[in-house]
Amino acid sequence: MPSSFKIGKIAGIEIGVHWSWIFIFALITWSFADGILNEFYPEWSTGQRWAVGVIVAGIFFASILLHELSHSLVAKARGIPVKGITLFVFGGVSNLGREAQSAGEEFQIAIVGPATSLVIGAVFAILWAALRGPAPEAAAIAGYLAFINGIIAAFNMLPGFPLDGGRVFRSIVWARNRNLLQATRIASRTGEFVAYGLMAAGAIQFFFNPVGGIWMFLIGLFLRNASAASYEQLVLQTTLQGLSARELASSDYVPVPPDMTVVHLVSELMLAGRGRCYPVVAGEELLGLVTLTDVQRLEREQWPTTSVFRAMTPFERLRTVAPQEEALKVLQLMGEADVNQVPVVDGRRLLGIVSRADILRLIQVRRAVAAEG
Numbered sequence: 001m002p003s004s005f006k007i008g009k010i011a012g013i014e015i016g017v018h019w020s021w022i023f024i025f026a027l028i029t030w031s032f033a034d035g036i037l038n039e040f041y042p043e044w045s046t047g048q049r050w051a052v053g054v055i056v057a058g059i060f061f062a063s064i065l066l067h068e069l070s071h072s073l074v075a076k077a078r079g080i081p082v083k084g085i086t087l088f089v090f091g092g093v094s095n096l097g098r099e100a101q102s103a104g105e106e107f108q109i110a111i112v113g114p115a116t117s118l119v120i121g122a123v124f125a126i127l128w129a130a131l132r133g134p135a136p137e138a139a140a141i142a143g144y145l146a147f148i149n150g151i152i153a154a155f156n157m158l159p160g161f162p163l164d165g166g167r168v169f170r171s172i173v174w175a176r177n178r179n180l181l182q183a184t185r186i187a188s189r190t191g192e193f194v195a196y197g198l199m200a201a202g203a204i205q206f207f208f209n210p211v212g213g214i215w216m217f218l219i220g221l222f223l224r225n226a227s228a229a230s231y232e233q234l235v236l237q238t239t240l241q242g243l244s245a246r247e248l249a250s251s252d253y254v255p256v257p258p259d260m261t262v263v264h265l266v267s268e269l270m271l272a273g274r275g276r277c278y279p280v281v282a283g284e285e286l287l288g289l290v291t292l293t294d295v296q297r298l299e300r301e302q303w304p305t306t307s308v309f310r311a312m313t314p315f316e317r318l319r320t321v322a323p324q325e326e327a328l329k330v331l332q333l334m335g336e337a338d339v340n341q342v343p344v345v346d347g348r349r350l351l352g353i354v355s356r357a358d359i360l361r362l363i364q365v366r367r368a369v370a371a372e373g
């Protein structure tokens, strides 16, 4: 993921940090040094306050890391491969090798995170109580860290998927109705409600505390997008499960010979409604793909004298897939490469073309059939 950078490995799990964390780190340091410490310890020097601010932000970061690590360690203990962790503002994302296979498994993996934050919060609360008399400065820091870990536990336990609380909620629904897709739909709907609630609360809060209001609104927005996206992802996974590129591929295309002129291609095929994308073939061998985009790159005067062979995107620069490639991988590849179709090839032999539109149609049909049954 290019939006994050790696900081190391713990227990074989790659730890990544989202770039926004640099901003969060600065914000926490600043709000602590300039806000809380300034208020309670006006006699401290600026340097002292900022030094303590950095330490607090560091401990906060470690708390988030422990929270996320606890999810991954439980997942690993259940035999789920964990590729890595990416830390975000109030938590992170564990990149698990597969989804939980049972409601119980999901419940355990989800609940351990907020539980970990609560335990960390409790430890700092005990420190706060113990230090209040002998060292009030240290107690203030411990109190703040107890508070913020409590907030993290509470925020993550909001019952909106894909937050931990939403996952816990989903696992309970899943255990009851034994239908993962339906449980996810219910949990992500709830997630949307929670998100809109946060956004509304943020909008109201804005009038009293603009910065806090904007924060809450943005978190609501983030949650809304995340819950919709994770539901769609699951629908895709469920509908495309077990399908290969070969099964998805359509042979409903018109192959063109390399020496056909572009003007011929446009007037006889494209304008006649035979599609936007044409494989250029010699015998059974795929030489390249010529699409409307390729044609549009040429001046109109060049059309009669240019062959499709010169206009096409050559095989070497095409994204292609093998026939046994998983359907979901093919869709991912199209997203990454930002293309609408991918040829399925065996060596250089063209077996078919998978197009985004075909996949979406298939998903619609499968969903409709599932809803009937």
Ligand SMILES: [Zn+2]
Binding pocket: 067, 068, 071, 091, 092, 113, 114, 156, 164
């Ligand atoms: Zn979590």
